[in-house]
Amino acid sequence: MALEFVCGMNRMSFMRRFDDLQTEWQLQQLREATSNFENPYTLMAPPFEKPAENLPKILAHCGIEMNFDHGTTTLGFKYQGGVILCADSRATSGQYIGSQTMKKIVELNDYMLGTLAGGAADCVYWDRVLAKECRLHQLRYRKRMTVDTAARIICNISTEYKGMGLVMGMMLAGFDDEGGKLIYVDSEGMRTHGHVFSVGSGSPYALGVLDTGYRYDLTDQEAYDLARRAIYHATSKDAYSGGIVRLYHINDLGWKNISNTDCSELHDAYYCGEERGPRRDSEGGMKAGQQKPCFSGWTKRKLPEDVQAKLATV
Incomplete structure (x- = not known):
């Protein structure tokens, strides 16, 4: 057998075992499926066209629920x-809470x-790939990767796998030589x-709170309160959001x-329900120094005089 291997006779068709072809096919499939171990930007594509459209049809034909x-x-x-x-921490699988x-x-x-x-x-997966690229960029060029470069990398990846079932909506936030940046990809x-x-x-619920309370000249504490308030109201209305509200602040010193x-x-x-609301006096008004917990200073805005005049006319 050793002489056959040295001479290359084991590769001749009449010297191969009947299951060698099957073994080679399995090894080839394994190499394709694990190609991202060598190149993280190369993933094995589904074995059919337009996965986002055809996968539900295949599952329905097989009777499999996914x-x-x-x-x-x-x-x-x-x-x-x-x-x-700021973000919540609930991960759902259909109607079930996974984490x-x-x-x-x-x-x-x-x-x-x-x-x-x-x-x-x-x-x-792609955040891990991006974190690796950020570290390699810093080692190669001895400076941090900019937020625009990181967003461009994710954008190129998304474009390459467009229509293959990739579902991803990311925000990249950071601080570089041009100041603070916030990019959606x-x-x-x-x-x-x-x-x-x-x-x-x-x-939609979080944006409702942000539209009401956001302004550029917020103090740090007002910004923290606004972010937590927006996520809380979203978790109270959306069954797929909940858990722990994590809050991060990024400035020129880092995150x-x-x-x-x-x-x-x-x-x-932040709850505004009547059963949890402030106590009222005998006339039905709020006692002095008390207000509903959902109100704070940044929501109290006066309407412009021309708008007040139009409202008074109506």
């Missing part, structure tokens, strides 16, 4: 003190963070700079984890 429901609430905004990122402690804000380096929204596996290849973003199934607060604790501070 629920792709997604749910989360993440938000970010820029203000005079830097960039704020209450998932970390949806990922530390890419000391000055940049990324958020997860969409398919957990997709977001976690999704699985459709869209890349957008902005001051206020919210991603996930609970984002800092401000708090990790359970939603039940925020409920006591």
Whole structure:
């Protein structure tokens, strides 16, 4: 047998075993399936065209249930003190809660963070790849990767895998030579700079609070309160959001984890129900010095005089 191997006779068709062809096919499939171990940007594509459209048809034909429901609430905004990122921690699988402690804000380096929204596996994998690229960039060029470069990498990946079932909506926030930045990137290849973003199934509720209370000249404590308040109200209305509210602050010194607060604790501070509301006097008004917990200084805004005049006329 050793002489056959040295002479190459074992590769001749009449010298091969009947199961060698099957073994070679299995090894080839294994090499293709694990190609991302050598090249993290190369993943094995599904064995059929247009996976996002055809996979449900295949599952229906086979009688297999596979629920792709997604749910989360993440938000970010820029203000005079830097960039704020806040997110819940609930991971759902269809109608079931898979985890209450998932970390949806990922530390890419000391000055940049990324958020997860969409398919957990997709977001976690590509965030790890991006974190590796950030570290390699810093070792090669002896300077940090900019937020724009990181967003471009994710945008190129999303474009390459567009239409293959990738579900991902990420925010990249960081601080570089140009100051604080907040960029939204999704699985459709869209890349957008902005001051206020919210991603996930609970984002409409969070944006409602942000639209009411956001302004650029917020103090640090007002920004922390606004972010926690927005995530709390989203978790109270959206069944797919909940768990722990994680709050991060990014400035020229790097990122800092401000708090990790359970939603039940925020409920006591922000809930506006009558049964939990402030006590009233005999005439039905609120007692002096008391107000509903859902109100704070940043929501009290006076309407412009011309608007007040129009309202008075009506």
